Amino acid sequence: MTKQYYDGPIVDAHHHFWEPAVNPHPWLADDVLIPFRYGDYTSIKREYLPPDYFKDAAKHHVVETVYIDAEWDPTDPTGETEYIHRVAKHFGAPNAVVAQAWLDAENAAELLAVQANYQLVRSVRHKPGGAATPQRAADGERTLMCDDRWLQGYAKLEKNGLHFDLQTPWWNLHEAKRLAADFPNTLIILNHTGLPSDRSAEGLANWHQAMTNFAEMPNVVVKISGIGLADRPWSIEDNRWIINETISIFGTDRAMFASNFPVDSLCGSFDTIFSGFKLAVRELPYEEQHKLFCTNSRKYYRTQNLKP
Template identity: 80%
Template sequence: MTTEYYSGPIVDAHHHFWQPAINPHPWLADGVLIPFRYGDYSAIKREYLPPDYFIDAVKHQVVETVYIDAEWDPQDPLGETEYIHTVAQRYGAPNAVVAQAWLDADNAAELLNAQAQYPLVRSVRHKPGGAANPQEAKAGKRTLMSHDGWLRGYAELAKHGLHFDLQTPWWNLEEAKRLAIDFPDTLIILNHTGLPSDRSPEGLAGWHRAMAQVAEVPNIVVKISGIGLADRPWNIDDNLWIIRETVAIFGPERAMFASNFPVDSLCGSFDTIFSGFKQAVSDLPYEQQHQLFCRNARRYYRTQQQSPAGQDSQ
């Protein structure tokens, strides 16, 4: 077996920028700590803008990035979109945006129309909640993906050519599969590898079954990111099988790598994580590696170059 570590351009398909001192992110406010899969996240309650990001990413050839909504005040979703466009205008990054939209809100149709007018918005995200563990899912607890009011909002996405970024644990993916089948014209981009946080044999088996089922539907793709573990440094031994199986399940044409920075800096450095990604797929043909690291994210998010990434254009 020959290996060739990927050395080409990278489009980071999932990251955040923020300025907690001036941005209304309730979960990043002083004195607030919500339950979080990585535990105490106080270390990321700091300003994080493109210059900070490109220092973290300096060892890798990141050429474009995709900003994901960061749970800005839900009373002002357009405020976040406006803010991140000013960041993009100043720094040349991000190059595409996943905006916030509460699909069960009374004004969901109006909001989606407004979000779609921004030049970098390609997708929206609304975490659908639901079962906290596989047992609750088996007992019948459902997410917003099964609620009529939410589905009315979801139906508006295709009218604007918007994708849906889905963040939900693997035990809710049966609902996601039904959603994708019922709305074939809307692309679902599954965030954070289906959240395989339970690394027991039973947990990994359940995750694998769920991912295989949802991958049967062609309008679902996946981002390989967010696979760190609480209180444990990110290392390839913990994550190699998950990375390899995700690529095998979805194929290199329907998966993409992402940093989830600065959140995943709680688990490891940018270099550790992306070097791990590169190691995990180094035996694949270089063209497939390019799909995973660059082409797929560029294609799905239609990234838009504005000025040299990481440089202040003012």
């Protein structure tokens, strides 16, 4: 098939909706500002619902979306799931959900069973924490992926037919590789490209090696998203190599594009980011581009068309 700039349907594999004035997101409260990889995020502490999202995405043919948990009050994890299903029923989006689940909680088994019973829930996310720098990881600091109680919760994912969305920097991927090996029937979906924030030659080489090692596991896939840089506008010049190397490492059957909106609006417009994705892969056969923008997200998240 003739190579061309992608103009087909998009299934956005990672985004958020929220209403900070009424929803219990601790990090979005007016008087809270947590350390954040993009710096000051005050500008996204605003209502963001499907009409806002589709206005941002207007230049691109987004047909379905995947909602990712947004760190709702951890004492009420199903509250967020209830909320986002009401949003989906009213607006026809999102079309799949990654729910909150604290895998080391005493009631983790019961919670996973409840979450899995919701119509749109396909996966859960629990950021495993751990070393904040590569050196601290090298010195032996570990994440919850090495915690026995957390692993007991993780073991319940397969029984409930749930995937696991993993958000962790690349220097913790050796733990994730072991997790994938120990639970081969649970799909791990790596969020935000392994967070390649260090763009020095050494940083990129280490990221590349960690991603290559992780990708050896057959039950892992990756979302290309969240690759903006603090205090720097999103550009294809900064990100083309990251995009193309991720696809080279995982292949076009195990990678998918995502906006991470409204969070990534801190570094670029929806059009800038998705036009950059399209430019980066325009030399690929069109059917391979379609996998990255649409087919893979539908396959892994089993999105539902909610429109009448």
